[in-house]
Amino acid sequence: MSTMNISLPEQMKAWVESRTEHGRFANSSDYMRDLIRRDQARQLAVATLQAAIDDGMSSGPAEVFDPEAFLRARRR
Template identity: 35%
Template sequence: MSTMNISLPDSLKSFVDEQVAQRGYGTSSEYVRELIRKDADLLHLRGLLLKGAASTPAAPVDASYFSTLRERVQNRAPG
């Protein structure tokens, strides 16, 4: 694992320390890693949404679509 040092103003350092204590993180590094993971997930989701918005439209999803989907799922289910 690589190390990265960051400088924070006192107010942000206090905020991080409070979050670590209140949310049960072991260290400030754990808290920052979680924030970075969430940001990466958000960027990935944004990319997927933009890709979907730019794609060609598909057939409309209506009650018939969901009915057919339920039937397909029920037919596959063991039992």
């Protein structure tokens, strides 16, 4: 595993330390890894959503939606 040193203002350092004192994280490295994993998951979710939006935009003009026809078809 690689090592990375980061500089934080005192207020942020205190926050990280407080997150590790309550037992969820063993140390500040565990906390930072969790933040990075969450950020990666968020970025993937945003990319997935953007791809769906792009697909929708490139699929052509929207069609009129008939909710009654939809419900009838759903009941069948």
